[in-house]
Amino acid sequence: MSEYQYHEFRAVDRPLTPQQQAELRSRSSRATITATSFINEYHWGDLKGDPLDWMQRYFDAHVYSANWGTCSLLLRLPISALDKATLDPFTLPSRSGAQSGFIDAFGVTPTTDHWIVYWGFNDDSGEFERFWCYEDGPGWMDSLLPLRDELLRGDTRPLYLGWLARVCNGELGDDDIEPPMPTGLGTLTPAQSDLTEFLQIDSDWLAAAASASPALPDHETIDPDLDAWIALQTLESMQTTTRLLLEGRSQEAERTLRQRYLAWQREHSSKPKSSPLPRRTVAEIDAARAIARVRRLELERQRREAEEAKRRAERKQQMERLAASSDMAWAAIDQTLQRGSGHAYDQALQAVKDLAEAMDQAGRKAEFQTGLIKLLSVHGKRGAWMKRLAKAGIQAGEI
Template identity: 30%
Template structure:
């Protein structure tokens, strides 16, 4: 199998200058490059630059996938929005690491080599769109994606993992982007369900409290800050305006909030996960039994009709045998098998056996046909 690698980067906080785009073109002559985007795939060779350097100089999001099993996601975030103590609590060598990039953090998420990514060619382009919202969520102070990192480490049996840091926030399920992130890292969704059941649910009052906190913060803005914000909106810079407001709000919240409030024992999580798997197996078994009963009812109804029209079925089987050929023999054998079950359902198995023996007398030399009957469990006396 040939080598395949895919790179994609996006700038979400502005536009790349013409000079920056020319610099990127010098790195790759075949890449797709725009004012906010860079992507390329490689069957031979590799990107002539380090992904971390590209993130430092040009981009806010980066994605890398290779068909030998590697999958990596890069997210650049302002340092004032993410407390280093929070990042340290979830840092796991080889799965989640971070480093300084001037005024930013570079978050690096990685999946160890796995055979699950052997056939990814032509399937990578959609991942960036699915994962892009993770950065927006982190901007808003939603750190649930960090739970997914820890769950991956636990799932892949990382020796460094012993306790799960518990965030100072109730868990209200996982967003579409976070679920896609788990899929990207090949984490079974049942682990998300287990953690969601284990942690307290978010209450409506909590959402109201968050809104009140934001209102209180907004009321403290100076007239100059308000005018600057409105000017950004008038100049059609809504995204930049939102990022600046969120950055200022989250920075203020960082000073008044402890992000880690405790730990979760992995053994407790594993027991919860095992219960979910058992429940899922029970549900699947119940569905299987219901489907089997439905098939049995339909089969019994069909066999009732076969018995009522048994003479036609005998004749149809005879016509198929006379045609000869493997398909005709298979059709005839299936009709005879249906007849056998129809007779048995009507307590007339002996009658069927006698009729089958008579039916087969002209065809004792048709070995292929006889072999097909025996495969279906039908036998007769010569």
């Protein structure tokens, strides 16, 4: 099987200039290059460039997938969007010295103006079918790119999922401490759910971690601090925000406003300050994972039983309808056998089996035998048909 690598880059905050597009074209004659993207598949070669360097120079997002079981996501965010104190708890090395034999599952690289956040997965086992064909790369960018906006709005759930991927990757030991717990880990956004799939995060680990996460606040709940903060804004600050909006820099405008509001809220909020949630060790989350696994298996058992009960009920109703129209069923079998082909014999055999089940369920076995004898009086000399009946254990005079 030949190699397959998929690279997709996306520019969000600023489109590529014609000169930048020309620079990228000099690296690939086959890639699809636009003012906002670079997309290419490689089957025998490789990207003629360093994705991290391209992220620093050109792009805000990068998705990579290879058919040997490796995938990664890079997102570039303005340095002002996150602070080091927020990021550090998610990226600290293991205090126990635990190390994975694979590439890191999560990390952050600072540049002069940006943070470049990395998520990655490596399937050394070869068990994940998504990597077995040339289809894993396309589509991930559109699914995962909304994570960037979520991070810009202060949602740290994608960071926590990165830390959890490190746990699943064997990078952390039992004594390592989880980062601050985000709100709403039990109700992920579509992009965050896609990230768990992209990174193959174990569902039991996720459930165990999320069990300590507070629920998201009701969107209809009015923030009592917001009006008070807006009333304090100067004409100059509002004019600055308006200019950003009119220049097409709405994300920057929202990010700036949100950061200013959150900073003010920390100092002046009328809400009672809540105590930070206790942070668990990996071992404590692992204990909760065992409970989550038992709960999941029980729910799966209940779901299977419900589906089987539904299937049996539907089958029972189907057999009742078939028994009620047995004369039509025999006539249909007769017409099928008249075609005289192997396919027709197979269809007729299945119809006879269904009718036998339906008549048995209705307590009309003798009536089924009468119908079968009548059918064989017409078609009993069809050798191939009779062999099928014999192999199925259906004979006239037997129930």
